[in-house]
Amino acid sequence: MGLLARMDKQGRILIPAGIRRKLKTRLFIVEAEEDRIVLRPVEPVSLTSLFDSIVVDDVEDFTDTHELRRALAREGQR
DSSP: OOOOOOBOTTSOBOOOHHHHHHHTOSOEEEEEETTEEEEEEOOOOOGGGGTTSSOOOSOSOTTOHHHHHHHHHHHHHO
8 A cells, every 4th residue: 555645846745754764765766657656775885895896906105086086997898
């Protein structure tokens, strides 16, 4: 059984507290499927968990964000 939710003037819909607690996230993917709106919960990713997940050999100065982006783009093309 579904719960009734109302959209405010700014287009916001309140997700009931019980559902929010069950899903344990504040991040959702919103999709329109025919005559319905689907919210898919997304688990947030800690950026520190991604540390050392990409190997970039040809960058010496990681504070140079432009060079780092170019190197990551080159790595993604391989």
